[in-house]
Amino acid sequence: MSAQHSANGTPVPIAASLPAPVPIGVSADVHRTLPIQVQLDDSDSPFDVVDALALARFTSGEQPWCRSTSLQRVKGEATLLPPGCRVVRSSREKNRSALLAEGDGWTLKVTRWVGHGGSKHADVTVTAVDDGLAERVLAQAVDDAEEPPPAEGDVVLMGFWHLTGHGPSRTTRQISAETWPEVRGNYTAPVADSFDALMKVRPEEVSGRLLLLHGPPGTGKTSVLRTLARSWRDWCRMDCVLDPEQLFSDPAYLLQVALATSDDDEGDDARRWRLLLLEDCDELIRGGAKRATGQALSRLLNLTDGLLGQGRNVLVAITTNEDVERLHPAVVRPGRCLARVEVGRLTGEESARWLARDAGAGIDGAAAPGPSTLAELYALRRGRSPLLPSPAPAADGLYL
Structure with a gap:
Protein backbone atom coordinates (compact mmCIF):
# COMPACT_ATOMS: atom_id res chain seq x y z
CA MET A 1 0.00 0.00 0.00
CA SER A 2 1.41 3.38 -0.96
CA ALA A 3 0.02 6.88 -0.53
CA GLN A 4 -0.13 9.31 -3.43
CA HIS A 5 -1.05 12.99 -3.51
CA SER A 6 -1.69 15.38 -6.37
CA ALA A 7 0.35 18.53 -6.81
CA ASN A 8 -2.11 20.60 -4.77
CA GLY A 9 -2.03 18.14 -1.87
CA THR A 10 -5.44 16.56 -2.53
CA PRO A 11 -5.47 12.90 -1.45
CA VAL A 12 -5.97 10.36 -4.22
CA PRO A 13 -7.15 6.78 -3.88
CA ILE A 14 -4.63 4.19 -2.76
CA ALA A 15 -4.93 0.81 -4.37
CA ALA A 16 -3.69 -2.29 -2.57
CA SER A 17 -3.18 -5.07 -5.06
CA LEU A 18 -2.53 -8.42 -3.46
CA PRO A 19 -1.92 -11.57 -5.51
CA ALA A 20 -4.57 -13.94 -4.28
CA PRO A 21 -6.06 -17.22 -5.43
CA VAL A 22 -9.80 -17.33 -5.98
CA PRO A 23 -11.31 -19.05 -2.91
CA ILE A 24 -13.33 -22.20 -3.40
CA GLY A 25 -16.95 -21.44 -4.15
CA VAL A 26 -16.27 -17.83 -5.28
CA SER A 27 -16.33 -17.10 -8.99
CA ALA A 28 -13.48 -15.24 -10.65
CA ASP A 29 -15.87 -12.45 -11.67
CA VAL A 30 -16.96 -11.86 -8.07
CA HIS A 31 -13.36 -12.01 -6.86
CA ARG A 32 -12.27 -9.33 -9.32
CA THR A 33 -14.91 -6.94 -7.99
CA LEU A 34 -13.22 -6.77 -4.56
CA PRO A 35 -10.23 -4.44 -4.86
CA ILE A 36 -9.26 -2.31 -1.86
CA GLN A 37 -9.60 1.44 -2.30
CA VAL A 38 -8.38 3.60 0.58
CA GLN A 39 -8.24 7.38 0.74
CA LEU A 40 -5.96 9.03 3.26
CA ASP A 41 -5.77 12.67 4.29
CA ASP A 42 -4.50 14.54 7.33
CA SER A 43 -7.63 13.64 9.32
CA ASP A 44 -6.68 9.96 9.26
CA SER A 45 -4.40 8.31 11.79
CA PRO A 46 -2.08 5.30 11.82
CA PHE A 47 -4.96 3.40 13.43
CA ASP A 48 -6.97 3.82 10.22
CA VAL A 49 -4.08 2.41 8.21
CA VAL A 50 -3.84 -0.63 10.51
CA ASP A 51 -7.59 -1.20 10.09
CA ALA A 52 -7.31 -1.05 6.30
CA LEU A 53 -4.33 -3.39 6.15
CA ALA A 54 -6.03 -5.87 8.48
CA LEU A 55 -8.89 -6.21 5.99
CA ALA A 56 -6.73 -6.43 2.86
CA ARG A 57 -6.32 -10.19 2.57
CA PHE A 58 -9.84 -10.88 3.82
CA THR A 59 -11.35 -8.55 1.21
CA SER A 60 -9.20 -9.89 -1.63
CA GLY A 61 -10.11 -13.47 -0.74
CA GLU A 62 -6.60 -14.64 0.10
CA GLN A 63 -7.71 -15.19 3.72
CA PRO A 64 -11.51 -15.51 3.51
CA TRP A 65 -12.13 -16.76 7.06
CA CYS A 66 -12.38 -14.46 10.10
CA ARG A 67 -12.65 -15.02 13.85
CA SER A 68 -12.75 -12.26 16.49
CA THR A 69 -13.39 -11.67 20.18
CA SER A 70 -13.49 -8.87 22.75
CA LEU A 71 -11.72 -8.96 26.11
CA GLN A 72 -12.91 -6.85 29.03
CA ARG A 73 -10.24 -7.41 31.69
CA VAL A 74 -6.91 -7.87 29.91
CA LYS A 75 -3.92 -8.82 32.05
CA GLY A 76 -1.14 -6.25 32.01
CA GLU A 77 1.46 -8.78 30.85
CA ALA A 78 -0.67 -10.35 28.10
CA THR A 79 0.80 -9.79 24.60
CA LEU A 80 -2.29 -11.10 22.75
CA LEU A 81 0.10 -12.52 20.15
CA PRO A 82 0.43 -16.21 19.20
CA PRO A 83 3.90 -17.83 19.15
CA GLY A 84 6.05 -17.29 16.08
CA CYS A 85 4.22 -14.28 14.68
CA ARG A 86 5.77 -11.29 12.90
CA VAL A 87 4.62 -7.82 13.94
CA VAL A 88 4.35 -5.70 10.76
CA ARG A 89 2.59 -2.55 12.02
CA SER A 90 2.29 -0.93 15.45
CA SER A 91 0.65 2.32 16.56
CA ARG A 92 0.47 3.69 20.11
CA GLU A 93 -1.23 6.66 21.68
CA LYS A 94 -1.79 7.65 25.31
CA ASN A 95 -4.65 5.28 26.14
CA ARG A 96 -4.86 3.01 23.12
CA SER A 97 -2.72 0.97 20.74
CA ALA A 98 -3.09 -1.13 17.62
CA LEU A 99 -0.80 -3.65 16.00
CA LEU A 100 -0.87 -5.97 13.03
CA ALA A 101 0.90 -9.34 13.02
CA GLU A 102 1.06 -12.17 10.52
CA GLY A 103 2.10 -15.78 10.20
CA ASP A 104 1.84 -18.56 7.65
CA GLY A 105 -1.65 -18.22 6.20
CA TRP A 106 -3.07 -15.78 8.74
CA THR A 107 -3.18 -12.11 9.82
CA LEU A 108 -4.00 -10.80 13.30
CA LYS A 109 -5.07 -7.33 14.47
CA VAL A 110 -5.06 -6.30 18.14
CA THR A 111 -6.67 -3.08 19.35
CA ARG A 112 -6.25 -2.13 23.02
CA TRP A 113 -7.66 0.73 25.03
CA VAL A 114 -8.01 1.84 28.64
CA GLY A 115 -11.58 2.20 29.80
CA HIS A 116 -13.26 3.89 32.77
CA GLY A 117 -11.37 3.44 36.00
CA GLY A 118 -8.25 2.12 34.26
CA SER A 119 -9.82 -1.14 33.08
CA LYS A 120 -7.98 -2.67 30.12
CA HIS A 121 -9.94 -3.81 27.06
CA ALA A 122 -8.99 -5.33 23.72
CA ASP A 123 -10.46 -6.51 20.43
CA VAL A 124 -8.62 -9.35 18.65
CA THR A 125 -9.39 -10.27 15.02
CA VAL A 126 -7.82 -13.06 12.94
CA THR A 127 -8.21 -13.72 9.22
CA ALA A 128 -6.87 -16.97 7.76
CA VAL A 129 -6.89 -19.30 4.77
CA ASP A 130 -9.29 -21.66 6.55
CA ASP A 131 -11.66 -21.47 9.51
CA GLY A 132 -9.82 -23.99 11.65
CA LEU A 133 -6.57 -22.04 11.38
CA ALA A 134 -8.32 -18.77 12.28
CA GLU A 135 -9.88 -20.40 15.36
CA ARG A 136 -6.56 -21.91 16.51
CA VAL A 137 -4.60 -18.66 16.09
CA LEU A 138 -7.26 -16.69 17.98
CA ALA A 139 -7.27 -19.23 20.82
CA GLN A 140 -3.46 -19.03 21.11
CA ALA A 141 -3.54 -15.21 21.11
CA VAL A 142 -6.08 -14.85 23.93
CA ASP A 143 -5.10 -17.88 26.01
CA ASP A 144 -4.94 -16.87 29.71
CA ALA A 145 -5.03 -13.19 28.70
CA GLU A 146 -8.04 -12.13 30.75
CA GLU A 147 -8.36 -11.56 34.46
CA PRO A 148 -10.92 -13.82 36.21
CA PRO A 149 -14.38 -12.29 36.66
CA PRO A 150 -14.62 -10.24 39.84
CA ALA A 151 -16.37 -11.67 42.85
CA GLU A 152 -19.79 -10.08 43.11
CA GLY A 153 -19.38 -8.79 46.66
CA ASP A 154 -19.61 -5.01 46.76
CA VAL A 343 -35.65 12.42 46.17
CA GLY A 344 -35.60 15.34 48.58
CA ARG A 345 -33.56 16.64 51.49
CA LEU A 346 -33.40 14.92 54.84
CA THR A 347 -35.35 16.74 57.54
CA GLY A 348 -33.48 18.60 60.27
CA GLU A 349 -34.03 15.70 62.69
CA GLU A 350 -32.91 13.13 60.13
CA SER A 351 -29.84 15.22 59.29
CA ALA A 352 -28.84 15.41 62.96
CA ARG A 353 -29.33 11.66 63.33
CA TRP A 354 -27.26 11.02 60.16
CA LEU A 355 -24.33 13.04 61.56
CA ALA A 356 -24.59 11.55 65.05
CA ARG A 357 -24.50 7.93 63.84
CA ASP A 358 -20.84 8.33 62.82
CA ALA A 359 -19.09 8.40 66.19
CA GLY A 360 -15.75 9.23 64.58
CA ALA A 361 -17.01 12.29 62.76
CA GLY A 362 -16.43 14.58 65.74
CA ILE A 363 -19.54 16.59 64.92
CA ASP A 364 -22.39 17.24 67.29
CA GLY A 365 -25.64 16.14 65.70
CA ALA A 366 -27.26 19.33 66.97
CA ALA A 367 -24.99 21.25 64.60
CA ALA A 368 -26.84 19.96 61.54
CA PRO A 369 -28.00 22.93 59.45
CA GLY A 370 -31.68 22.00 59.31
CA PRO A 371 -32.96 20.14 56.24
CA SER A 372 -29.89 19.04 54.25
CA THR A 373 -28.92 17.21 51.11
CA LEU A 374 -26.70 14.17 51.30
CA ALA A 375 -23.86 16.08 49.65
CA GLU A 376 -24.07 18.80 52.32
CA LEU A 377 -23.97 16.21 55.11
CA TYR A 378 -20.89 14.51 53.67
CA ALA A 379 -19.19 17.90 53.48
CA LEU A 380 -20.03 18.56 57.15
CA ARG A 381 -18.76 15.13 58.16
CA ARG A 382 -15.41 15.99 56.58
CA GLY A 383 -15.35 19.17 58.68
CA ARG A 384 -15.79 21.55 55.75
CA SER A 385 -18.47 24.00 54.81
CA PRO A 386 -20.80 22.51 52.21
CA LEU A 387 -20.51 25.78 50.29
CA LEU A 388 -16.76 25.39 49.74
CA PRO A 389 -15.70 22.97 46.99
CA SER A 390 -13.34 20.24 48.09
CA PRO A 391 -12.28 16.91 46.62
CA ALA A 392 -14.54 14.12 47.90
CA PRO A 393 -13.09 10.77 48.91
CA ALA A 394 -14.03 7.89 46.62
CA ALA A 395 -15.88 6.26 49.53
CA ASP A 396 -18.43 9.08 49.46
CA GLY A 397 -19.78 7.43 46.34
CA LEU A 398 -20.71 10.17 43.87
CA TYR A 399 -23.83 11.36 45.65
CA LEU A 400 -25.33 13.43 42.87
Whole structure:
Protein backbone atom coordinates (compact mmCIF):
# COMPACT_ATOMS: atom_id res chain seq x y z
CA MET A 1 0.00 0.00 0.00
CA SER A 2 1.41 3.38 -0.96
CA ALA A 3 0.02 6.88 -0.53
CA GLN A 4 -0.13 9.31 -3.43
CA HIS A 5 -1.05 12.99 -3.51
CA SER A 6 -1.69 15.38 -6.37
CA ALA A 7 0.35 18.53 -6.81
CA ASN A 8 -2.11 20.60 -4.77
CA GLY A 9 -2.03 18.14 -1.87
CA THR A 10 -5.44 16.56 -2.53
CA PRO A 11 -5.47 12.90 -1.45
CA VAL A 12 -5.97 10.36 -4.22
CA PRO A 13 -7.15 6.78 -3.88
CA ILE A 14 -4.63 4.19 -2.76
CA ALA A 15 -4.93 0.81 -4.37
CA ALA A 16 -3.69 -2.29 -2.57
CA SER A 17 -3.18 -5.07 -5.06
CA LEU A 18 -2.53 -8.42 -3.46
CA PRO A 19 -1.92 -11.57 -5.51
CA ALA A 20 -4.57 -13.94 -4.28
CA PRO A 21 -6.06 -17.22 -5.43
CA VAL A 22 -9.80 -17.33 -5.98
CA PRO A 23 -11.31 -19.05 -2.91
CA ILE A 24 -13.33 -22.20 -3.40
CA GLY A 25 -16.95 -21.44 -4.15
CA VAL A 26 -16.27 -17.83 -5.28
CA SER A 27 -16.33 -17.10 -8.99
CA ALA A 28 -13.48 -15.24 -10.65
CA ASP A 29 -15.87 -12.45 -11.67
CA VAL A 30 -16.96 -11.86 -8.07
CA HIS A 31 -13.36 -12.01 -6.86
CA ARG A 32 -12.27 -9.33 -9.32
CA THR A 33 -14.91 -6.94 -7.99
CA LEU A 34 -13.22 -6.77 -4.56
CA PRO A 35 -10.23 -4.44 -4.86
CA ILE A 36 -9.26 -2.31 -1.86
CA GLN A 37 -9.60 1.44 -2.30
CA VAL A 38 -8.38 3.60 0.58
CA GLN A 39 -8.24 7.38 0.74
CA LEU A 40 -5.96 9.03 3.26
CA ASP A 41 -5.77 12.67 4.29
CA ASP A 42 -4.50 14.54 7.33
CA SER A 43 -7.63 13.64 9.32
CA ASP A 44 -6.68 9.96 9.26
CA SER A 45 -4.40 8.31 11.79
CA PRO A 46 -2.08 5.30 11.82
CA PHE A 47 -4.96 3.40 13.43
CA ASP A 48 -6.97 3.82 10.22
CA VAL A 49 -4.08 2.41 8.21
CA VAL A 50 -3.84 -0.63 10.51
CA ASP A 51 -7.59 -1.20 10.09
CA ALA A 52 -7.31 -1.05 6.30
CA LEU A 53 -4.33 -3.39 6.15
CA ALA A 54 -6.03 -5.87 8.48
CA LEU A 55 -8.89 -6.21 5.99
CA ALA A 56 -6.73 -6.43 2.86
CA ARG A 57 -6.32 -10.19 2.57
CA PHE A 58 -9.84 -10.88 3.82
CA THR A 59 -11.35 -8.55 1.21
CA SER A 60 -9.20 -9.89 -1.63
CA GLY A 61 -10.11 -13.47 -0.74
CA GLU A 62 -6.60 -14.64 0.10
CA GLN A 63 -7.71 -15.19 3.72
CA PRO A 64 -11.51 -15.51 3.51
CA TRP A 65 -12.13 -16.76 7.06
CA CYS A 66 -12.38 -14.46 10.10
CA ARG A 67 -12.65 -15.02 13.85
CA SER A 68 -12.75 -12.26 16.49
CA THR A 69 -13.39 -11.67 20.18
CA SER A 70 -13.49 -8.87 22.75
CA LEU A 71 -11.72 -8.96 26.11
CA GLN A 72 -12.91 -6.85 29.03
CA ARG A 73 -10.24 -7.41 31.69
CA VAL A 74 -6.91 -7.87 29.91
CA LYS A 75 -3.92 -8.82 32.05
CA GLY A 76 -1.14 -6.25 32.01
CA GLU A 77 1.46 -8.78 30.85
CA ALA A 78 -0.67 -10.35 28.10
CA THR A 79 0.80 -9.79 24.60
CA LEU A 80 -2.29 -11.10 22.75
CA LEU A 81 0.10 -12.52 20.15
CA PRO A 82 0.43 -16.21 19.20
CA PRO A 83 3.90 -17.83 19.15
CA GLY A 84 6.05 -17.29 16.08
CA CYS A 85 4.22 -14.28 14.68
CA ARG A 86 5.77 -11.29 12.90
CA VAL A 87 4.62 -7.82 13.94
CA VAL A 88 4.35 -5.70 10.76
CA ARG A 89 2.59 -2.55 12.02
CA SER A 90 2.29 -0.93 15.45
CA SER A 91 0.65 2.32 16.56
CA ARG A 92 0.47 3.69 20.11
CA GLU A 93 -1.23 6.66 21.68
CA LYS A 94 -1.79 7.65 25.31
CA ASN A 95 -4.65 5.28 26.14
CA ARG A 96 -4.86 3.01 23.12
CA SER A 97 -2.72 0.97 20.74
CA ALA A 98 -3.09 -1.13 17.62
CA LEU A 99 -0.80 -3.65 16.00
CA LEU A 100 -0.87 -5.97 13.03
CA ALA A 101 0.90 -9.34 13.02
CA GLU A 102 1.06 -12.17 10.52
CA GLY A 103 2.10 -15.78 10.20
CA ASP A 104 1.84 -18.56 7.65
CA GLY A 105 -1.65 -18.22 6.20
CA TRP A 106 -3.07 -15.78 8.74
CA THR A 107 -3.18 -12.11 9.82
CA LEU A 108 -4.00 -10.80 13.30
CA LYS A 109 -5.07 -7.33 14.47
CA VAL A 110 -5.06 -6.30 18.14
CA THR A 111 -6.67 -3.08 19.35
CA ARG A 112 -6.25 -2.13 23.02
CA TRP A 113 -7.66 0.73 25.03
CA VAL A 114 -8.01 1.84 28.64
CA GLY A 115 -11.58 2.20 29.80
CA HIS A 116 -13.26 3.89 32.77
CA GLY A 117 -11.37 3.44 36.00
CA GLY A 118 -8.25 2.12 34.26
CA SER A 119 -9.82 -1.14 33.08
CA LYS A 120 -7.98 -2.67 30.12
CA HIS A 121 -9.94 -3.81 27.06
CA ALA A 122 -8.99 -5.33 23.72
CA ASP A 123 -10.46 -6.51 20.43
CA VAL A 124 -8.62 -9.35 18.65
CA THR A 125 -9.39 -10.27 15.02
CA VAL A 126 -7.82 -13.06 12.94
CA THR A 127 -8.21 -13.72 9.22
CA ALA A 128 -6.87 -16.97 7.76
CA VAL A 129 -6.89 -19.30 4.77
CA ASP A 130 -9.29 -21.66 6.55
CA ASP A 131 -11.66 -21.47 9.51
CA GLY A 132 -9.82 -23.99 11.65
CA LEU A 133 -6.57 -22.04 11.38
CA ALA A 134 -8.32 -18.77 12.28
CA GLU A 135 -9.88 -20.40 15.36
CA ARG A 136 -6.56 -21.91 16.51
CA VAL A 137 -4.60 -18.66 16.09
CA LEU A 138 -7.26 -16.69 17.98
CA ALA A 139 -7.27 -19.23 20.82
CA GLN A 140 -3.46 -19.03 21.11
CA ALA A 141 -3.54 -15.21 21.11
CA VAL A 142 -6.08 -14.85 23.93
CA ASP A 143 -5.10 -17.88 26.01
CA ASP A 144 -4.94 -16.87 29.71
CA ALA A 145 -5.03 -13.19 28.70
CA GLU A 146 -8.04 -12.13 30.75
CA GLU A 147 -8.36 -11.56 34.46
CA PRO A 148 -10.92 -13.82 36.21
CA PRO A 149 -14.38 -12.29 36.66
CA PRO A 150 -14.62 -10.24 39.84
CA ALA A 151 -16.37 -11.67 42.85
CA GLU A 152 -19.79 -10.08 43.11
CA GLY A 153 -19.38 -8.79 46.66
CA ASP A 154 -19.61 -5.01 46.76
CA VAL A 155 -19.20 -4.40 43.01
CA VAL A 156 -21.46 -4.62 39.99
CA LEU A 157 -20.55 -4.58 36.32
CA MET A 158 -22.00 -1.56 34.51
CA GLY A 159 -21.95 -0.86 30.79
CA PHE A 160 -21.24 2.58 29.33
CA TRP A 161 -22.57 3.52 25.88
CA HIS A 162 -21.28 6.42 23.78
CA LEU A 163 -21.27 7.33 20.12
CA THR A 164 -17.85 7.36 18.45
CA GLY A 165 -16.69 8.28 14.98
CA HIS A 166 -17.02 4.59 14.09
CA GLY A 167 -20.49 4.14 15.54
CA PRO A 168 -21.96 3.15 18.94
CA SER A 169 -19.55 1.67 21.46
CA ARG A 170 -20.14 -0.07 24.79
CA THR A 171 -17.47 -0.60 27.45
CA THR A 172 -17.84 -2.04 30.93
CA ARG A 173 -16.55 -1.03 34.32
CA GLN A 174 -16.74 -2.45 37.82
CA ILE A 175 -18.41 0.02 40.16
CA SER A 176 -18.82 -0.14 43.92
CA ALA A 177 -22.35 -0.52 45.22
CA GLU A 178 -23.55 -0.82 48.80
CA THR A 179 -26.56 -2.82 49.88
CA TRP A 180 -29.87 -1.08 50.43
CA PRO A 181 -29.85 -1.56 54.25
CA GLU A 182 -26.43 0.13 54.32
CA VAL A 183 -27.61 3.29 52.54
CA ARG A 184 -31.28 3.44 53.54
CA GLY A 185 -30.52 6.06 56.20
CA ASN A 186 -29.27 8.44 53.49
CA TYR A 187 -32.86 9.13 52.42
CA THR A 188 -35.76 10.84 54.09
CA ALA A 189 -38.44 8.47 55.40
CA PRO A 190 -41.05 8.72 52.58
CA VAL A 191 -38.31 8.28 49.94
CA ALA A 192 -36.82 5.30 51.78
CA ASP A 193 -40.26 3.66 51.92
CA SER A 194 -40.62 4.05 48.14
CA PHE A 195 -37.19 2.52 47.53
CA ASP A 196 -37.98 -0.38 49.89
CA ALA A 197 -40.56 -1.60 47.39
CA LEU A 198 -38.45 -0.83 44.32
CA MET A 199 -35.45 -2.83 45.56
CA LYS A 200 -37.64 -5.94 45.85
CA VAL A 201 -39.14 -5.79 42.35
CA ARG A 202 -38.79 -8.98 40.29
CA PRO A 203 -39.05 -9.23 36.48
CA GLU A 204 -42.56 -10.70 36.58
CA GLU A 205 -43.70 -7.66 38.59
CA VAL A 206 -42.53 -5.04 36.06
CA SER A 207 -45.46 -2.93 34.91
CA GLY A 208 -44.25 0.46 33.64
CA ARG A 209 -40.91 0.70 31.87
CA LEU A 210 -39.78 4.13 33.16
CA LEU A 211 -38.04 4.97 36.45
CA LEU A 212 -38.10 8.69 37.16
CA LEU A 213 -36.00 10.14 39.99
CA HIS A 214 -36.31 13.90 40.40
CA GLY A 215 -35.23 16.36 43.06
CA PRO A 216 -32.49 18.84 44.00
CA PRO A 217 -28.83 18.13 43.19
CA GLY A 218 -26.86 16.24 45.82
CA THR A 219 -29.74 14.18 47.23
CA GLY A 220 -28.36 10.78 46.18
CA LYS A 221 -30.25 9.93 42.98
CA THR A 222 -27.25 8.40 41.22
CA SER A 223 -26.12 6.60 44.37
CA VAL A 224 -29.43 4.81 44.87
CA LEU A 225 -29.36 3.62 41.25
CA ARG A 226 -26.01 1.95 41.90
CA THR A 227 -27.57 0.16 44.85
CA LEU A 228 -30.55 -0.75 42.65
CA ALA A 229 -28.14 -2.31 40.12
CA ARG A 230 -26.78 -4.49 42.94
CA SER A 231 -30.25 -5.47 44.16
CA TRP A 232 -31.36 -6.42 40.64
CA ARG A 233 -28.12 -7.90 39.30
CA ASP A 234 -29.42 -11.47 39.14
CA TRP A 235 -32.04 -10.50 36.54
CA CYS A 236 -31.12 -7.05 35.17
CA ARG A 237 -27.94 -5.32 34.04
CA MET A 238 -27.46 -1.55 34.04
CA ASP A 239 -26.09 0.44 31.10
CA CYS A 240 -25.32 4.15 31.47
CA VAL A 241 -25.73 6.21 28.30
CA LEU A 242 -23.11 8.96 28.43
CA ASP A 243 -24.64 11.03 25.61
CA PRO A 244 -28.45 10.71 25.89
CA GLU A 245 -28.98 13.74 23.66
CA GLN A 246 -27.18 11.86 20.87
CA LEU A 247 -29.07 8.65 21.62
CA PHE A 248 -32.46 10.16 20.87
CA SER A 249 -31.32 12.31 17.94
CA ASP A 250 -29.64 9.43 16.05
CA PRO A 251 -32.09 6.60 15.15
CA ALA A 252 -29.26 4.19 14.25
CA TYR A 253 -27.60 4.71 17.64
CA LEU A 254 -30.92 4.25 19.44
CA LEU A 255 -31.71 1.08 17.51
CA GLN A 256 -28.38 -0.53 18.32
CA VAL A 257 -28.67 0.27 22.03
CA ALA A 258 -32.27 -0.93 22.15
CA LEU A 259 -31.55 -4.21 20.35
CA ALA A 260 -28.22 -4.97 22.03
CA THR A 261 -28.09 -8.32 23.83
CA SER A 262 -26.15 -9.04 26.99
CA ASP A 263 -24.39 -12.25 25.96
CA ASP A 264 -21.40 -10.47 24.41
CA ASP A 265 -19.36 -10.02 27.56
CA GLU A 266 -21.28 -11.33 30.52
CA GLY A 267 -22.58 -14.71 29.35
CA ASP A 268 -26.21 -13.84 30.14
CA ASP A 269 -29.10 -15.21 28.13
CA ALA A 270 -31.03 -13.07 25.67
CA ARG A 271 -33.99 -12.69 28.03
CA ARG A 272 -32.06 -10.76 30.68
CA TRP A 273 -33.52 -7.32 31.41
CA ARG A 274 -31.52 -4.15 30.87
CA LEU A 275 -31.85 -0.81 32.65
CA LEU A 276 -30.66 2.19 30.61
CA LEU A 277 -29.56 5.05 32.85
CA LEU A 278 -29.94 8.59 31.48
CA GLU A 279 -28.64 11.22 33.89
CA ASP A 280 -29.69 14.88 34.09
CA CYS A 281 -32.08 14.73 31.14
CA ASP A 282 -33.95 17.91 32.02
CA GLU A 283 -34.33 19.09 28.41
CA LEU A 284 -35.67 15.72 27.30
CA ILE A 285 -38.63 15.41 29.66
CA ARG A 286 -39.63 18.93 30.75
CA GLY A 287 -42.94 20.38 29.63
CA GLY A 288 -41.62 22.05 26.47
CA ALA A 289 -39.56 19.06 25.35
CA LYS A 290 -41.62 18.40 22.21
CA ARG A 291 -40.87 21.85 20.87
CA ALA A 292 -37.26 22.03 22.09
CA THR A 293 -36.01 18.56 21.14
CA GLY A 294 -38.22 17.57 18.22
CA GLN A 295 -38.58 13.81 17.99
CA ALA A 296 -36.36 13.01 21.02
CA LEU A 297 -39.25 12.78 23.50
CA SER A 298 -41.31 10.65 21.10
CA ARG A 299 -38.41 8.25 20.67
CA LEU A 300 -37.97 7.97 24.43
CA LEU A 301 -41.63 7.07 24.88
CA ASN A 302 -41.43 4.66 21.94
CA LEU A 303 -38.54 2.90 23.66
CA THR A 304 -40.46 2.47 26.91
CA ASP A 305 -43.88 1.34 25.69
CA GLY A 306 -44.07 1.87 21.92
CA LEU A 307 -43.22 -0.34 18.97
CA LEU A 308 -39.47 -0.07 19.55
CA GLY A 309 -39.84 -1.39 23.10
CA GLN A 310 -42.10 -4.30 22.17
CA GLY A 311 -40.41 -7.63 22.82
CA ARG A 312 -37.38 -6.01 24.42
CA ASN A 313 -36.76 -6.30 28.15
CA VAL A 314 -35.64 -2.70 28.50
CA LEU A 315 -36.24 -0.29 31.37
CA VAL A 316 -35.21 3.37 31.30
CA ALA A 317 -34.12 5.27 34.42
CA ILE A 318 -33.99 9.06 34.20
CA THR A 319 -32.62 11.46 36.80
CA THR A 320 -33.49 15.14 36.68
CA ASN A 321 -33.38 18.20 38.91
CA GLU A 322 -36.72 19.46 37.58
CA ASP A 323 -39.84 19.75 39.74
CA VAL A 324 -42.49 17.22 38.77
CA GLU A 325 -44.91 20.05 37.87
CA ARG A 326 -42.53 21.10 35.09
CA LEU A 327 -42.25 17.63 33.53
CA HIS A 328 -44.05 16.68 30.35
CA PRO A 329 -47.45 15.10 31.12
CA ALA A 330 -46.75 12.23 28.70
CA VAL A 331 -43.77 11.20 30.85
CA VAL A 332 -45.56 11.19 34.21
CA ARG A 333 -48.94 9.83 33.13
CA PRO A 334 -50.25 6.83 35.15
CA GLY A 335 -49.07 3.46 33.88
CA ARG A 336 -45.91 4.69 32.20
CA CYS A 337 -43.63 4.72 35.27
CA LEU A 338 -42.59 1.69 37.23
CA ALA A 339 -41.57 4.20 39.89
CA ARG A 340 -41.62 7.99 40.19
CA VAL A 341 -39.75 9.20 43.25
CA GLU A 342 -38.99 12.73 44.38
CA VAL A 343 -35.65 12.42 46.17
CA GLY A 344 -35.60 15.34 48.58
CA ARG A 345 -33.56 16.64 51.49
CA LEU A 346 -33.40 14.92 54.84
CA THR A 347 -35.35 16.74 57.54
CA GLY A 348 -33.48 18.60 60.27
CA GLU A 349 -34.03 15.70 62.69
CA GLU A 350 -32.91 13.13 60.13
CA SER A 351 -29.84 15.22 59.29
CA ALA A 352 -28.84 15.41 62.96
CA ARG A 353 -29.33 11.66 63.33
CA TRP A 354 -27.26 11.02 60.16
CA LEU A 355 -24.33 13.04 61.56
CA ALA A 356 -24.59 11.55 65.05
CA ARG A 357 -24.50 7.93 63.84
CA ASP A 358 -20.84 8.33 62.82
CA ALA A 359 -19.09 8.40 66.19
CA GLY A 360 -15.75 9.23 64.58
CA ALA A 361 -17.01 12.29 62.76
CA GLY A 362 -16.43 14.58 65.74
CA ILE A 363 -19.54 16.59 64.92
CA ASP A 364 -22.39 17.24 67.29
CA GLY A 365 -25.64 16.14 65.70
CA ALA A 366 -27.26 19.33 66.97
CA ALA A 367 -24.99 21.25 64.60
CA ALA A 368 -26.84 19.96 61.54
CA PRO A 369 -28.00 22.93 59.45
CA GLY A 370 -31.68 22.00 59.31
CA PRO A 371 -32.96 20.14 56.24
CA SER A 372 -29.89 19.04 54.25
CA THR A 373 -28.92 17.21 51.11
CA LEU A 374 -26.70 14.17 51.30
CA ALA A 375 -23.86 16.08 49.65
CA GLU A 376 -24.07 18.80 52.32
CA LEU A 377 -23.97 16.21 55.11
CA TYR A 378 -20.89 14.51 53.67
CA ALA A 379 -19.19 17.90 53.48
CA LEU A 380 -20.03 18.56 57.15
CA ARG A 381 -18.76 15.13 58.16
CA ARG A 382 -15.41 15.99 56.58
CA GLY A 383 -15.35 19.17 58.68
CA ARG A 384 -15.79 21.55 55.75
CA SER A 385 -18.47 24.00 54.81
CA PRO A 386 -20.80 22.51 52.21
CA LEU A 387 -20.51 25.78 50.29
CA LEU A 388 -16.76 25.39 49.74
CA PRO A 389 -15.70 22.97 46.99
CA SER A 390 -13.34 20.24 48.09
CA PRO A 391 -12.28 16.91 46.62
CA ALA A 392 -14.54 14.12 47.90
CA PRO A 393 -13.09 10.77 48.91
CA ALA A 394 -14.03 7.89 46.62
CA ALA A 395 -15.88 6.26 49.53
CA ASP A 396 -18.43 9.08 49.46
CA GLY A 397 -19.78 7.43 46.34
CA LEU A 398 -20.71 10.17 43.87
CA TYR A 399 -23.83 11.36 45.65
CA LEU A 400 -25.33 13.43 42.87
